[in-house]
Amino acid sequence: MDNWFTVDSIDNNTYIISEYKHWEQTHAYLLNGDKYSLLIDTGLGIENIYNEVVKLTEKPIIVVATHIHWDHIGGHKYFDDFYVHQDESKWIDGEFPLPLSLVKEYVQERCDLPKMFNIDDYQIFQGTPKKLLKDRDVIDIGGRCINVIHTPGHSPGHMCFYEKNTQYLFTGDLVYKGMLIAYFPSTDPEKYLESINKIAQLPIKKVFPAHHDLNISIKIIDDIKDAMVSIKKQGKLKHGSGVFEYNNFSIWI
Secondary structure: OOOOOEEEEEEOOEEEEEEOOEOOOEEEEEEEOOOOEEEEOOOOOOOOOHHHHOOOOOOOEEEEOOOOOHHHHOOHHHOOOEEEEHHHOOHHHOOOOOOHHHHHHHHHOOEOOOOOOOHHHOOOOOOOOOEEEOOOOEEEOOOOEEEEEEOOOOOOOOEEEEEOOOOEEEEEOOOOOEEEEOOOOOOOHHHHHHHHHHHOOOOOOEEEEOEOOOOOOOHHHHHHHHHHHHHHHOOOOOOOOOEEEOOOEEEEO
16 A cells, blocks of 8 residues: 555654554654664554655664554564663563454554555564663764653553753653553553653653644643542542543543
8 A cells, every 4th residue: 555654754854654544543753863763663563664764764773662562563573673661671572461363453443454464464573672771761873862761651661752952752652642541451550640740840842642643732741640630639540440531632541
């Protein structure tokens, strides 16, 4: 299928690679430095994201995942060097918390799949990371330094990536317009709130989410924080409390 990926530029050295034909509308981000290019997430793995990336850079590519969920590591198989958070290293080494059969259902759900795509061939990526990341690590790609912020809650090793010079924040599944997920057994609603509080302290000019609408205000961070504080005061910041609806997002706990 032509145009599976949609590519947009943030600036001369930063790009968004989106998959709008699937309901999750995933976004990967390519940051080009003087020495390396950093690819944040690799999407669904339905089509080959590498073919798009090499149109945008000639530098060696380092791949990082905001977290090890199937829709963020689908294209890892096309790259040699990838980093993960140390708390999710086992997930990418055969201990992914969801069965392949369920993931295949998610892949096909509300998706205009390419004609040549065969769901029977789909696998959850496994591999050995070149490096394990932790909170406050810095990834230097030459002329650009990207700060690792450990933001657990949606998953144990979830990370946001922050560039101080541009004040760009890449939020993964911690912040976006839509249904925020904190109900899976592997999620932690209390840590989710702690992570929101953590990024709310940063000077941010632009938020870049991993899903859905890219027109997202930095105000959404405070809105999510206020919502979760309110839920906590009600004694409902715990699994099984249900879905809480707000203007630009909802929270499933």
